[in-house]
Amino acid sequence: MTRRQTDTTLMLFMATCLITLSHLDAFVPDPRIATGGAIGNALFFFLSGFGLTMSLNAGEPGNAAPSLLDYLRKRVLRLYPAAILVAIVMLAVGMIGIGGLADVVKTFVWPTPFWFISAVMVFYVPVFYLARLQPRGIAIAMALLLIPYGVFYSQLDLSRFVVEGDDYFKWINYFGITLMGCLVARLRLTPRVSLAAIVGLALSLLGFLVAKLTVFRFDMGELQFVFHVLLYPIIFFSYQVFAAEAVVQPVRATPFFPAIALLAGLTLEIYLTQTAWIHWLEAQNYPYGYAVLLPLALVPLVVFSVLTQWLSNRMAHGVSRLLPPVPV
Numbered sequence: 001m002t003r004r005q006t007d008t009t010l011m012l013f014m015a016t017c018l019i020t021l022s023h024l025d026a027f028v029p030d031p032r033i034a035t036g037g038a039i040g041n042a043l044f045f046f047l048s049g050f051g052l053t054m055s056l057n058a059g060e061p062g063n064a065a066p067s068l069l070d071y072l073r074k075r076v077l078r079l080y081p082a083a084i085l086v087a088i089v090m091l092a093v094g095m096i097g098i099g100g101l102a103d104v105v106k107t108f109v110w111p112t113p114f115w116f117i118s119a120v121m122v123f124y125v126p127v128f129y130l131a132r133l134q135p136r137g138i139a140i141a142m143a144l145l146l147i148p149y150g151v152f153y154s155q156l157d158l159s160r161f162v163v164e165g166d167d168y169f170k171w172i173n174y175f176g177i178t179l180m181g182c183l184v185a186r187l188r189l190t191p192r193v194s195l196a197a198i199v200g201l202a203l204s205l206l207g208f209l210v211a212k213l214t215v216f217r218f219d220m221g222e223l224q225f226v227f228h229v230l231l232y233p234i235i236f237f238s239y240q241v242f243a244a245e246a247v248v249q250p251v252r253a254t255p256f257f258p259a260i261a262l263l264a265g266l267t268l269e270i271y272l273t274q275t276a277w278i279h280w281l282e283a284q285n286y287p288y289g290y291a292v293l294l295p296l297a298l299v300p301l302v303v304f305s306v307l308t309q310w311l312s313n314r315m316a317h318g319v320s321r322l323l324p325p326v327p328v
Contacts, residue, residue: 006191008047010242010251012264015043016271020301023274026282027293038164039208041116042231043238044267045174048120049181050239053131057186068128075124077320079268081312083117084108086272093280114272119171123178131182138183145176149225158221163228173228180232184239193244201237204230269305269312277301 022037056065087107090096096113098104111118130141149172156162156169164170208230215223241247251257263270278297286293 006050006243007245007248007252008050008243009257009261009264010248011043011047011238012267013260014238014242015040015047016263016267019044019271020274020278020298023278024294024297027278027290027297029290035212038227038231039234041174042177042235044116044271045120045123045177046181046184046235046239048123049127049131049178050185051181052124052127053182053185056128056131065132068125071128072124073323075121077316079117079121081315081319082269082272082308083112083114085308085311085315086276087113090276093276095276095280114275115166116271119174120178122171123175126175127178127182130179131186133186135183135186138179138186142176142179142183145172145179148172149176153225156224158224160221161216161224163224170228173231177231177235180235184236189239191240191243191245193241193246197237197240200233201241204233204237208234263302266302266305266309269308270301273305273308274301277304 018036018040020040022034022040025031025034028034056071087096090113091098091107096107098107107113110121126141130138133141152169152172153163162169163173208227211223211226211230215221215226251260277300281293281297286296288296
């Protein structure tokens with residue numbers, strides 16, 4: 001743990017905004033505005049690794065660590081009620097279909113209609129063990145990911161943008177980002193905003209923007225890995241800046257912070273709900289201007305997310321009461 005509990009509210013808020021923005025290409029005047037999805041995803045996975053590591057190492061020395069079964073049960077009860085609720089809605093409106101038992105499993109168990117749910121559920125098991133290693137062990141695990149990354153990267157069709165495609169390749173990178181969150185937590189790095197951190201973040205973001213504008217314009221698709229490489233300094237310096245108490249405390253004192261905290265607390269639900277709502281709304285092809293379409297996309301999204309969280313919390317509470325206690 002760090003000396004004081006690190007407040008990651010602003011980072012969660014940023015993740016929520018960036019992931020949502022990346023889905024709004026049909027609701028903004030220029031589709032290029034709808035960007036930032038990879039950075040938002042990276043923030044989400046980094047914070048997952050960070051939070052899990054802080055939790056797994058929070059006990060006093062000598063106390064028994066949670067069992068793998070208890071750990072996984074808590075994770076499932078956190079993720080799946082909301083995922084199942086949104087999947088049911090998607091099924092009801094015809095966005096997905098079920099033709100047999102295999103489709104039931106794919107929809108409600110794994111992989112689900114949400115790629116990040118399937119990814120993070122796979123990550124949970126190795127993180128359970130890796131998060132309690134010394135920092136050197138976590139760093140070695142991150143370095144070893146370069147092997148499968150390089151092998152599979154060499155097999156990709158790099159003439160088009162594929163590193164953030166629908167296949168499993170991007171999982172390797174996001175597992176690395178998750179482990180970086182574990183490493184930062186195990187190193188007990190207290191975020192401290194500084195000129196170096198601000199400059200590092202600015203240069204990393206600039207490099208990401210330049211890569212986005214030039215890689216395919218100049219037929220350099222073989223350099224797509226740069227997008228993934230730059231995510232690491234972007235996320236690390238974001239942690240140093242936006243989780244620093246010197247930055248969070250003044251924001252906490254503003255009247256806007258309750259809204260920021262609300263959206264940060266809805267990261268999972270917004271992540272899930274937008275998959276259904278925004279894609280459904282886009283398919284309706286309403287003949288309205290952007291001034292109408294954008295609020296129509298965003299306001300119900302927040303309302304649906306609050307409702308999803310309320311219902312899923314009650315589902316999780318009910319299920320947890322029915323489950324037998326996990327043996328210690």
